[in-house]
């Protein structure tokens with residue numbers, strides 16, 4: 001059994017102890033070059049969650065458990081979420097120049113739990129000390145839709161949407177043990193010769209120690225958009241997470257119950273799951289992250305129709321060239337498309353990576369019925385002249401985007417073109 005404090009001092013909460021206990025963490029994936037090219041459509045593959053071998057309890061799996069040998073890792077591409085800009089020019093630039101990334105995901109389940117093991121390359125290990133706000137940590141998230149009976153109407157990929165909730169499992173690399181002087185944080189040194197400073201520092205010290213003892217940035221949210229996130233406390237989802245830095249990258253693990261207060265995944269044959277990464281080195285935080293689209297995770301050996309997997313791997317049939325011409329003519333006054341920056345910032349979601357994290361069904365729905373899913377732009381003050389939606393007395397949101405295309409063939413061409421809008425994977 002390993003100690004609870006990991007190599008780099010990331011202490012897990014009780015829920016995750018079982019994961020760490022058996023985890024002799026190893027080497028994360030080296031990113032493999034991808035065949036991805038611009039102006040083409042690329043679709044993520046289906047992930048098969050393998051059935052845990054006899055005697056293996058998925059809730060107790062470690063990242064290096066031998067049982068993982070039976071689960072095949074699959075490469076998934078994550079794209080910079082360029083929907084909205086942060087009020088931090090440098091972070092925006094670093095994020096969008098960084099390109100898409102490859103992560104490797106394996107999954108396993110038993111009758112009670114499901115686990116995901118995610119590996120990704122990252123040349124710099126960014127851990128945030130609990131006391132600092134000028135550093136940004138690396139991190140990852142696993143998002144699951146709670147209702148996916150209609151695969152054409154999945155929640156908005158960026159943390160769900162009104163009436164279409166998601167569960168977000170979030171782990172950030174935050175250092176939780178406190179060393180008053182060891183970290184070089186001079187402002188926290190206690191100087192015995194300065195009585196005033198001493199008092200102040202002593203107060204700080206006590207505060208920091210108590211915070212350090214409590215703080216573990218591992219959270220679960222039920223979310224209907226980043227304006228409607230509620231943290232689930234008290235372990236009701238029965239989930240655990242851990243992340244460990246190895247050779248040039250991270251290994252992250254998440255386990256959770258198949259059945260909980262907020263979700264019932266036990267009856268389904270295939271689940272929609274999405275993954276996100278934050279890179280602290282690139283000043284990533286909040287919406288400045290890399291995300292996948294909804295990925296179909298098939299539970300090995302379970303029956304059930306494959307509508308969801310079919311939907312999430314379908315290549316749109318429309319004509320890319322025709323779609324490009326129409327979208328550039330009709331939509332570029334509001335939306336940034338790729339390099340073409342005609343639209344004012346904040347006017348509407350930036351679509352330059354929309355093809356990387358959207359399904360064809362979502363795009364078609366967004367065009368035909370803009371209010372079906374309203375993207376909840378989270379920095380409303382930054383664009384109060386360009387409101388993305390109005391809210392009526394009952395709280396119902398209506399998109400300010402006019403339904404401009406009604407012809408199905410035209411929409412299908414537009415969708416094919418939008419699916420080509422995405423960053424390339426840097427070689």
Ligand code: HEC
Pocket residue numbers: 083327330331333334335347348349350354363366367370371373374375376387388389399400401402404405414
């Ligand atoms: C008057 C400005 C305006 C025009 C013109 C416009 N849109 Fe939009 N669009 C918006 C706004 C605002 C939103 C965010 C609210 C919402 O979700 O509907 C949006 C959302 C979207 C989304 C969802 C984006 C995301 O990040 O998930 C897509 C896709 C989209 N529009 C496509 C189009 C296409 C294609 C056209 C041209 C046929 C178009 N839009 C024309 C304003 C506009």
